[in-house]
Amino acid sequence: MAGAAVVSLVMVAGATSAFGAGAAGSTGTGRVFLPNPVADLQDQSLTDQKDADYAALQPAYHDVTLRNLDGSGYLTGRWANVRGSTGPLAYSPTDTFLYDRSDDRFEQVMAYHWVTESQRYIQRLGFGVTRRPINKESQDLRINQYGIDNSFSWDKKDYLRFGKGGVDDAEDAEVILHEYGHAMHDSQVPGFGSALEAGAIGEGFSDYWAVTVSAVVAPTPDPACVADWDAVSYTSRVPHCLRRVDGDLHYPEDLVGQVHADGRIWSRALWDIRNALGATRADTLILQGQFAFAPDTSMPAAAAATVEAAQRVYGSSTATTVRSVFRARGLL
Ligand SMILES: [Zn+2]
Numbered sequence: 001m002a003g004a005a006v007v008s009l010v011m012v013a014g015a016t017s018a019f020g021a022g023a024a025g026s027t028g029t030g031r032v033f034l035p036n037p038v039a040d041l042q043d044q045s046l047t048d049q050k051d052a053d054y055a056a057l058q059p060a061y062h063d064v065t066l067r068n069l070d071g072s073g074y075l076t077g078r079w080a081n082v083r084g085s086t087g088p089l090a091y092s093p094t095d096t097f098l099y100d101r102s103d104d105r106f107e108q109v110m111a112y113h114w115v116t117e118s119q120r121y122i123q124r125l126g127f128g129v130t131r132r133p134i135n136k137e138s139q140d141l142r143i144n145q146y147g148i149d150n151s152f153s154w155d156k157k158d159y160l161r162f163g164k165g166g167v168d169d170a171e172d173a174e175v176i177l178h179e180y181g182h183a184m185h186d187s188q189v190p191g192f193g194s195a196l197e198a199g200a201i202g203e204g205f206s207d208y209w210a211v212t213v214s215a216v217v218a219p220t221p222d223p224a225c226v227a228d229w230d231a232v233s234y235t236s237r238v239p240h241c242l243r244r245v246d247g248d249l250h251y252p253e254d255l256v257g258q259v260h261a262d263g264r265i266w267s268r269a270l271w272d273i274r275n276a277l278g279a280t281r282a283d284t285l286i287l288q289g290q291f292a293f294a295p296d297t298s299m300p301a302a303a304a305a306t307v308e309a310a311q312r313v314y315g316s317s318t319a320t321t322v323r324s325v326f327r328a329r330g331l332l
Helices: 003-014 019-022 038-039 056-058 105-125 171-186 198-215 260-277 279-290 301-314 317-327
Strands: 026-032 064-067 078-083 139-146 152-154 159-163
Touching: 019 064, 026 105, 026 317, 038 056, 064 105, 078 105, 105 139, 105 159, 105 171, 105 198, 152 171, 159 171, 159 198, 171 198, 171 279, 198 260, 198 279, 260 279, 260 301, 260 317, 301 317
Parallel strands: 078 139, 139 159
Antiparallel strands: 026 064, 152 159
């Protein structure tokens, strides 16, 4: 009976959507991590245990509204669609997707939800509404297909693919958001990342995007730690983080010629802008600035473009703040 009550609520929510059912699609219910068990429960002792569901993880499951579904019963919708997976595609005629992490369909729900919320946040900032769109399309998602513990965004085919191995990558919202960050850059500047520093900006921005969206949608006490749950499989140091966005690296002497490592100079600058201006202003001017990046931009050129965007969107005092942040990193 509880199930029937949930179903009727969901249908009412879909029918009364402000955009009308046709434009916004229907809503459903999904069980997800917000953004991941380690960050949510503040428990650094959690481990993968071979994809098992277990007692200590139970408080990390949250039932959320899945938005913009197309009503087909699959996890396909306006801003995300799950096209491939090991095992069956999740299907529910009532759009009710309640799985635990040992079920491969759980990662499908995670990817659908977090990609959709990411695009909705972009639009709340005005992109695709009063500003130019950013990846405003249904993002193709392939889940658990890549045999090793790595995920990637492939602009040629325009899909995000998430790996298994250790914690399944799509069990951590911050891995999903990181990959979506690459898709955003590809959408804003075709061919972005064709030189080493541009590649580092791509990684740094994607780390930043992971934590800024995560902190908006599901705030946790250590927001600067990226992918706290995915990282339990390959880090021994506590807290477990794939990387952090609050490190103290300086340009150019801390460059090592590796995009993920060097990207930390960029992500720290973006993080400082956010801490100075708040998420809405910071993310708006950061995304606006990215339209002007060359595919092979240097970090100083990208910093200058970001200051220019701050000036254009918010005026001199905001531009001054942004400039001083980049100066502190050695980027201007
Ligand atoms: Zn990346």
